[in-house]
Amino acid sequence: MGNDRRLAGIGSLVFTVLLVAAAIAANAPGGNYHANDVADFVAKGHRSSVMISLFLVAAAIVGLLVVMAYLCETSFGKGRSGRIAWGTSLFAAGSFLVGWAILITPSMSVALGGGPSIDPAVSYTIMQAGWAVFLVVSGMMLGISFLTLAIAGTAAPTWMRAFTGIVGLLALASIAFFPFWAVFLWGLVIGIWLLVSSPRQAPPATT
Secondary structure, eight states, X not given: XXXXXXXXXXXXXXXXXXXXXXXXXXOOOOSSOOHHHHHHHHSGGGHHHHHHHHHHHHHHHHHHHHHHHHHHHHHOOSSHHHHHHHHHHHHHHHHHHHHHHHHTHHHHHHHHHOOOOOOHHHHHHHHHHHHIIIIIIHHHHHHHHHHHHHHHOTTXXXXXXXXXXXXXXXXXXXXXXXGGHHHHHHHHHHHHHHHHSOGGGSOOOOO
16 A cells, blocks of 8 residues: 555656647647747647657656546545546546647648648647647546545545635636646645655545
């Protein structure tokens, strides 16, 4: 159990750090449309960074699944609550990857397909769709998972459930973009907690 707990803590930190690293590496336009920004994103010299970002997102998703698998196993008793939290976590993980794949499509379609560059306005629309799946869909699914953990995860410490519940509410508002950053804070806090604390501090799960 101790080794699983440390692995979960590492997974939580990996999820946060690599997801942020992917966003920095890709440097994808968002928020306001500027044709020059889109052109820079699909430029030949930037494609390697975009490709690297996809692998970073994939590795980050593995970290998310590791930590959520541990939390769902240790925080719930027998019943549907744990299955709901795990199922929505899987949905969020898939949405992260699909959303990022859509986001980088304008750059990768030129790099892999060898075709002409897409019109900047069309490229920007595709990227915004990617952001929507990546942030909004994943954020809402994680929000449901976190709220389920906060409400029904009775074997988790009270402070952790309260913190996770607050982050879950913010994640549900990810359509506004900025609330999603609370998920990164959650990943750091939970990761550090799992690494430095003892599993014996948590009471046994209720059935």
